[in-house]
Amino acid sequence: MFDNLSERLERSFKILKGEGKITEINVAETLKDVRRALLDADVNYKVAKSFTDTVKEKALGQNVLTAVKPSQLMVKIVHDELTKLMGGDTAEIELKGRPAVILMSGLQGSGKTTFSGKLARMLKTKKNRKPLLVACDVYRPAAIEQLKVLGQQIEVPVYCELDSKDPVQIALNAIQEAKAKGYDLVIVDTAGRLAVDEQMMNEIEAIKNAINPDETLFVVDSMTGQDAVNTAREFNERLDFNGVVLTKLDGDTRGGAALSIRTVVNKPIKFVGTGEKLDAIDQFHPARMADRILGMGDIVSLVERAQEQYDEEEAKRLQKKIQKNQFDFNDFLTQIHQIKKMGNLKELASMIPGVGKAIKDIDIDDNAFKSIEAIIYSMTPEERTHPEILNGTRRTRIAKGSGTSIQEVNRLLKQFDQTRKMMKMVTGSKMAGMMQKMKKK
Incomplete structure (x- = not known):
């Protein structure tokens, strides 16, 4: 990026x-x-x-x-x-209605449908919302099917009317359905349209007037460059949208749209799509983006992602095990899974100040932990809990079972042993510090 x-x-x-x-x-x-x-x-x-x-x-x-x-x-x-x-302050999404209604707009292929699913998942998990996705693309059956698949993946229901060709009525019916069944958020996915297509622009204007959404978001592919800015201007003249969503910011994009769009349409960028996965969505923070552009990293976002995966009870349990030198491969595996949940490894590393430039030409695969996981999964439950019993015979069996070499198994065991010692030292010094504070009191 x-x-x-x-x-x-x-x-x-x-x-x-x-x-x-x-x-x-x-x-x-x-x-x-x-x-x-x-x-x-x-x-x-x-x-x-x-x-x-x-x-x-x-x-x-x-x-x-x-x-x-x-x-x-x-x-x-x-x-x-x-x-x-890029806007100065971070622009929050406004969700006041019951149900709150979000209308998605944008060009064909801009990523509206995928983003609708991402946004539903984000607001469900982070804001404890109960969303209903609405399929209003009556021209492309594949779009309805795509939204249904996304809904299943994130466990969010999808409202659609396969026998109707009236997107305005479908949207109104969906809101009534949400009220009747207790959904507090409705996300309306509409058909992609060209700004020069008068009939299609009239249609989305009619949808907006009928449902009076809390938020109208304009979704734009950031890789389209200046065309994105011009299209945003034309859509804004018709819809007066509340905010912009930039998708595909993870691609080989020059990024000019993000820097221009706020000034040209005077509407904030509210979200960015940073990958294909359904959790690859971020709220847009102008100051943090400026940090990234100037190579300063984005440590705040990195900490926030870590906190999302942080389980306080699990952390306390882990600390006790580390202090007793009982940290084992089951715990190691849990930590790997938490790191993977945080997102793309290269993107995470680039958030650390000074690291982004260093790893620019290095390919960090999302499968970087694959061989480590394979080795651990090839261990018996007893071996995971008691790594000290891993003798030469057991290591050879694990290497064969994981499709790796004996050298890789030995390397992992050495790294694990060093990690365990370091973690014990760190937690030990923290405990000593706490004891000193208590004595002073």
Whole structure:
């Protein structure tokens, strides 16, 4: 995500490295390179020019402290302006009605149906909502079937009327169904349409007027670049939507849509799709996105993802086992599963400041733990609980059973032993610290 833009901006800031102070000449040279980087990333020309003009004005208007290098100050100004450009504050989704109604809109192939499923799952798990998905694409039977499959995967019911060709009536009937059966959230998936198709645009306008949704979201494929911005403008003129959803931000995209769309339509980006899996959805945080673009990582999002998988009771149980040196391969396997639930491994690693650039050209497969899991699953229950009994004969059997080599099994056992010792040391020092505090009291 934004890899090329990040590299280009980093090169731009190097122009100021070694400079003793900010001058109009070196700022102009740096910002010329910044503007070129933004344009290459598919940022709207007017947005890029306005952005660099603002940065220049602020950079020349500041006195650089002796402790702050000109390049550091420029990074700080660019970060703040990027955050403003993308909306400043995080935009929350408004769900006031009973049921609350969300209307999805966008072009064909933008990812509306998949995103509808992702959003339903997110609001169900994080907001404790009881959602109902509504299939209003009466032109494409495959879309209805796709929504049904998604509904089954996330255990959310799907309302559809196969014999009806009136999406307005289907949406109204679905809301009545939700009221009757106690669903507090209705997500209406509509047919993809072109902004130039007057009949189809009239149709979605009619749906919106009839159901009066709490939120109308415009879903756009971020890989379409400037076309995404132009389409957003046209849809907004007809629907006056509440927010934008950028899908496929995990792809080889230049990212300009994310940087331009807020300024052009004056509507916030509320969510981003970051992968194919149903949990690959994030609320959009402008400041965190600016961090990522400037190579600063996104440690806050990483911690939030970890907290979602955090089980307090399980953590207490684990701590007791570590203190007694009873941490075993069953616990090790549980920790691996929790890491995998957090999302794509390369994306997680790139959230750590400084790591994103280092692993840019390294392929981190989601199956990175596959051989480790295979080795552990090839152990008997007794061997998992008591790793110390794993002698040469047992290790050979495990290697054959897991399809790995004896060297890989030995390497895992050595790493496991080192991990166990380190964890005991860490928890031991924490306990010692707590005891010291208690004595002082």
